[in-house]
Structures are given as structure tokens and as C-alpha cells.
Amino acid sequence: MQKILIIRFSSFGDVLQTLSVAGALSESWPGSKIDWVTRDEFRPLIDSHPAINKVWTLKRSEGFSGLYRLGKDLKRQGYTHVYDAHNNLRSRWLSWSVCGFANYRRWFGGARLLRRSIFRIKRFLLFRMRWNLFAMPFNGQRDLLWPLRNWGIEPKAPPVPQLILPPEAHAEVRSKVGPLPDEFIALAPSAAFPLKRWPLSHWRDLIELSPQLEFVILGGPEDQFVEELVRVAPSRVHNFAGKLSLVASAQVVNESKLLISNDTGL
Numbered sequence: 001m002q003k004i005l006i007i008r009f010s011s012f013g014d015v016l017q018t019l020s021v022a023g024a025l026s027e028s029w030p031g032s033k034i035d036w037v038t039r040d041e042f043r044p045l046i047d048s049h050p051a052i053n054k055v056w057t058l059k060r061s062e063g064f065s066g067l068y069r070l071g072k073d074l075k076r077q078g079y080t081h082v083y084d085a086h087n088n089l090r091s092r093w094l095s096w097s098v099c100g101f102a103n104y105r106r107w108f109g110g111a112r113l114l115r116r117s118i119f120r121i122k123r124f125l126l127f128r129m130r131w132n133l134f135a136m137p138f139n140g141q142r143d144l145l146w147p148l149r150n151w152g153i154e155p156k157a158p159p160v161p162q163l164i165l166p167p168e169a170h171a172e173v174r175s176k177v178g179p180l181p182d183e184f185i186a187l188a189p190s191a192a193f194p195l196k197r198w199p200l201s202h203w204r205d206l207i208e209l210s211p212q213l214e215f216v217i218l219g220g221p222e223d224q225f226v227e228e229l230v231r232v233a234p235s236r237v238h239n240f241a242g243k244l245s246l247v248a249s250a251q252v253v254n255e256s257k258l259l260i261s262n263d264t265g266l
Contacts, residue, residue, distance in 0.1 A: 001031055004080070006034065008086050009058065012263075015038060015046070026050075034051055034053055035056060040057040045250075075098055081114075145157065172251070184257060185260065187203065204232050
């Protein structure tokens with residue numbers, strides 16, 4: 001029986017897209033045990049997924065000492081396969097810890113260790129030279145599934161939804177923000193980087209041009225700028241930014257008529 005470890009620490013959108021890897025592995029290898037390593041705050045996104053056996057977490061505050069202890073714990077689990085879906089220094093350290101530094105080449109050469117490509121050259125050419133060599137339409141989920149070919153698994157997306165919402169998500173929405181409008185559009189105006197953001201004036205125009213619609217704004221506690229959108233139409237623009245957990249925000253998206261978003265997470 002395969003015992004598989006998926007490593008994906010962050011961020012919100014990337015963790016969600018990587019859930020498709022767990023679904024594909026479970027579908028192709030029934031009975032396999034799939035564990036996951038992530039950052040502590042993203043655990044609720046993974047906990048309810050039926051394909052996941054155990055979630056290992058690392059807090060930001062733990063630093064290298066926490067990473068070292070986690071690597072020792074993972075080494076004792078007897079994993080047969082590792083998929084490094086993050087591909088940074090921390091995830092490489094953990095994959096080396098699981099494989100054993102002396103056996104790393106044998107694992108990698110024997111296709112027991114997979115690593116997601118981060119396309120450094122293509123990214124450089126796109127961001128610096130404006131040459132787009134990525135397969136279009138761009139699809140992050142496809143790129144995460146593609147390495148599974150080396151394990152004999154067809155890289156096709158499993159059925160959606162991959163995020164399984166726990167019952168507590170619905171209860172949290174009701175307790176923290178009250179009943180939702182009967183019909184509404186969800187807006188996610190924020191993004192990890194300003195370059196990803198649609199100009200705020202465009203969001204204002206969207207609200208003004210749709211006087212018959214109600215809007216719910218989602219985001220984090222740092223997204224104070226969205227108050228400017230509430231002022232456009234206070235009676236029909238509701239600001240939930242910073243008030244809900246990730247899974248409760250997903251519940252709002254689930255109940256919305258439409259979501260308009262800058263970034264991949266929401």
C-alpha cells in the first residue's frame with residue numbers, strides 16, 4: 001500500500017489547487033494513505049477532505065527548529081512516496097528528511113519523489129521580457145497535476161468540489177455576520193500583490209452600474225481599503241473582510257450568485 005506525503009505550505013489559492021492532487025491520487029490508488037504538510041492557518045482547508053489521512057502543520061513562529069523537528073517526525077512515518085508541491089527551501093528540507101539525505105538520488109531517480117516545477121525561466125521571461133511561454137489558457141491546477149505522470153497517473157482534474165466545507169462554516173457565517181442577503185454577488189477586491197489588483201475605481205463603477213444588486217465583500221483584516229466601496233452604496237454593500245475564517249469565507253462564496261475576484265484563493 002502506498003503511503004504518500006504531499007508538501008504544500010501555502011498560500012490560500014495554491015493549497016486549494018493542490019487538493020486536486022490528493023483527489024487524483026485517491027482516485028488512481030484506492031486504499032492509499034495520503035498525509036499533508038501545510039502551514040498551521042491553512043489546516044482547516046484540508047482537514048475535511050475525504051482523501052486526506054493526516055495533516056501535519058508548521059507555524060510561522062517555529063522557524064528552522066520547528067522544521068527540523070517536523071522532518072524527524074515525518075522520517076518515522078515510513079512514506080513510500082513524496083510529492084513536493086511547494087518546491088522551496090523548506091519543502092526540499094522536508095523531502096530530504098523523509099528520503100534520507102544519502103538516499104535522495106535513489107528516491108528522485110526512482111520516481112518516488114516528485115517536485116512541482118515553478119517555471120523560473122518562463123516566469124522570468126513573462127515578468128521581465130513580456131514573453132508568455134506558458135500553456136494557455138493558464139491553469140495552475142493542471143501544472144500541479146502534471147508531475148503525477150511519473151507515477152503512472154493521468155494528470156486530469158478530479159471532479160469538483162475539492163474543498164469540502166465542514167458544517168461549522170455555515171454556523172460561523174450566521175454567528176459572525178448574521179443572515180446573508182437572499183441573492184448577492186461576492187467581491188474579493190484584494191490580492192497578495194498590488195499588481196494583481198483590479199483598480200479600485202473599477203470596483204466602484206461595478207457597484208454603481210448595478211443598482212439592483214447587493215454585494216458582499218470578502219478579504220482579510222488588513223484590507224481596510226474596501227471601506228471605500230461600502231461608501232458607494234452602504235445599504236447594499238456589506239463588508240465581511242476580516243470577519244470570517246477561510247472556510248466561512250468559502251461558505252459565503254458557495255451561497256453567492258457570482259464571485260468576482262482578483263486572486264485565486266477565494
